[in-house]
Amino acid sequence: MSAFFAMVQRDLVVTKRNFWNFAYRVAMLPLVFIFVFGFVLPNIGQVPDTFPTLMFGGVLAMSVMVAGLHGVGIPLILDFGVSREIEDRLLAPAGPATVAYAKMVIGVLEAWLGGLIVLPLAWAIMGADLTVRLENLAYAVPVLLLAGLTSASLGLLLGTIFKPSQIPAMFPGFLIPMVLLGPTFFAWPSLENLRWVQMLVLVNPLVYVSEAFRAILTPEVPHMALGYSLLGTAVSTMVMAWVGIRRFIRMAIQ
Amino acid sequence: MLTTQARPTTGEILLGGRSVWDDLAGARRRIGVVPQHNNLDRSLTARENLLFHARYFGLPLGESARSTDEWLQRLHLHARADDPVAGFSGGMAQRLKIARALMHDPEILFLDEPTTGLDPQSRTLLWEEIKRLNQNGTTIFLTTHYMEEPDQLADRVAIINHGEIKGLDTPAGLKKLVPGQNVVSLELDEVNDSLLAEAIALPGVADLTVEMNTVRLFMRGASPDLGAIVAWVHRRGRTLVGLNLQLSTLNDAFIHLTGRGLEDR
Numbered sequence: 001m002s003a004f005f006a007m008v009q010r011d012l013v014v015t016k017r018n019f020w021n022f023a024y025r026v027a028m029l030p031l032v033f034i035f036v037f038g039f040v041l042p043n044i045g046q047v048p049d050t051f052p053t054l055m056f057g058g059v060l061a062m063s064v065m066v067a068g069l070h071g072v073g074i075p076l077i078l079d080f081g082v083s084r085e086i087e088d089r090l091l092a093p094a095g096p097a098t099v100a101y102a103k104m105v106i107g108v109l110e111a112w113l114g115g116l117i118v119l120p121l122a123w124a125i126m127g128a129d130l131t132v133r134l135e136n137l138a139y140a141v142p143v144l145l146l147a148g149l150t151s152a153s154l155g156l157l158l159g160t161i162f163k164p165s166q167i168p169a170m171f172p173g174f175l176i177p178m179v180l181l182g183p184t185f186f187a188w189p190s191l192e193n194l195r196w197v198q199m200l201v202l203v204n205p206l207v208y209v210s211e212a213f214r215a216i217l218t219p220e221v222p223h224m225a226l227g228y229s230l231l232g233t234a235v236s237t238m239v240m241a242w243v244g245i246r247r248f249i250r251m252a253i254q
Numbered sequence: 255m256l257t258t259q260a261r262p263t264t265g266e267i268l269l270g271g272r273s274v275w276d277d278l279a280g281a282r283r284r285i286g287v288v289p290q291h292n293n294l295d296r297s298l299t300a301r302e303n304l305l306f307h308a309r310y311f312g313l314p315l316g317e318s319a320r321s322t323d324e325w326l327q328r329l330h331l332h333a334r335a336d337d338p339v340a341g342f343s344g345g346m347a348q349r350l351k352i353a354r355a356l357m358h359d360p361e362i363l364f365l366d367e368p369t370t371g372l373d374p375q376s377r378t379l380l381w382e383e384i385k386r387l388n389q390n391g392t393t394i395f396l397t398t399h400y401m402e403e404p405d406q407l408a409d410r411v412a413i414i415n416h417g418e419i420k421g422l423d424t425p426a427g428l429k430k431l432v433p434g435q436n437v438v439s440l441e442l443d444e445v446n447d448s449l450l451a452e453a454i455a456l457p458g459v460a461d462l463t464v465e466m467n468t469v470r471l472f473m474r475g476a477s478p479d480l481g482a483i484v485a486w487v488h489r490r491g492r493t494l495v496g497l498n499l500q501l502s503t504l505n506d507a508f509i510h511l512t513g514r515g516l517e518d519r
């Protein structure tokens with residue numbers, strides 16, 4: 001157990017040391033989205049005044065998701081492929097699964113921290129146009145816990161799939177489609193006229209996280225029933241974590 | 255495989271009579287691994303690399319701090335203890351990797367080509383430390399391409415070629431396998447196949463190897479007839495650039511055992 005905490009602490013030390021890099025990486029993409037879609041477009045009349053409320057849950061969910069998956073995935077890709085810094089931890093008596101669990105804990109913490117950094121920015125830019133009703137706040141704890149775990153397990157899975165040379169392609173090839181079909185700028189039920197898209201995006205774990213965020217923050221926006229979004233989050237997390245940990249162990253011991 | 259980073263597809267690795275895969279955690283506590291590549295944690299300082307390693311191995315904090323200081327001193331790294339290791343030279347990184355592997359006091363230390371790319375000073379320092387560790391009871395498992403290292407440091411040497419052990423003995427024992435223990439090195443202005451065919455037939459020559467324009471003749475018996483060899487070179491109309499008589503080396507044993515001699519030309 002002490003090895004596990006040491007591994008978590010090692011990553012926290014590194015995150016703290018690089019905090020401003022971390023904050024920049026976490027905040028920039030949501031900030032641009034919030035500024036353009038939540039401030040510029042409503043103010044020039046290109047989208048309705050209710051648009052900031054519609055995207056609020058989505059953009060927070062996306063921030064949490066991207067922060068955690070980036071925090072776990074990219075260091076793993078670089079560790080296994082280039083720096084091999086992780087080897088010292090993989091050779092510890094505790095075994096590689098402990099390293100994977102420690103990475104997931106860090107992913108959860110970074111995911112939450114990402115949300116915490118974006119929340120005041122979103123509030124500052126769109127606050128005047130937001131209609132937030134926290135009537136389902138009791139569900140915030142399971143939603144946040146599951147969102148963090150989804151993000152971390154997706155990071156673990158990606159970290160064991162992609163190679164360092166593929167990182168540049170991950171942004172247009174994976175991250176942006178995941179975020180835009182998240183769905184960040186529309187709610188999932190509004191896809192009912194495009195049934196095949198509505199079904200297709202269900203493979204995207206961010207859909208469940210975004211819809212769960214809408215359910216607890218902006219319930220008047222039509223959203224997937226909280227029970228389904230929580231179930232979807234839990235199932236996708238379990239699948240990704242299971243596959244991710246197995247792949248991780250296989251990479252650690254050939 | 256010996257460092258538990260890959261599972262053997264066949265065979266078994268025993269440590270103290272027990273398969274390492276039956277007690278992976280126990281085996282890992284008993285071995286220290288220094289890979290050839292730099293896998294230090296570049297986001298941390300030298301001291302943090304050692305302290306975190308100790309904690310990954312579950313060592314108590316007080317003991318970890320003490321042995322961190324001790325190893326930093328012993329491997330001449332204390333002046334840079336709190337610097338990030340990203341800026342360390344090759345020699346410093348190598349010493350820190352060794353210090354890290356020794357933090358949990360392993361019985362066996364695996365060193366994979368530890369002196370590759372090091373300056374002579376760092377290399378000497380490492381050799382001394384390896385000797386000292388071994389004298390204090392640590393088994394050293396050293397892999398290297400520099401034959402003078404096992405010659406000076408090792409009690410037992412395995413010569414491995416294409417994954418197969420070709421010879422396993424003391425350095426002296428391996429050198430005895432070379433057909434002639436007295437070696438005459440002839441550096442000539444030019445070497446060709448007909449010259450070599452004649453050289454192998456010279457009286458007393460048991461075997462030969464060639465590298466560039468240097469022919470190494472492995473001579474039977476105690477004192478080779480250098481005069482006759484020099485006379486033969488002159489008869490062949492070649493110019494003698496250098497001449498050397500020495501005992502066979504581990505390098506010769508390696509070439510002899512792996513068959514990288516005349517037949518490879």
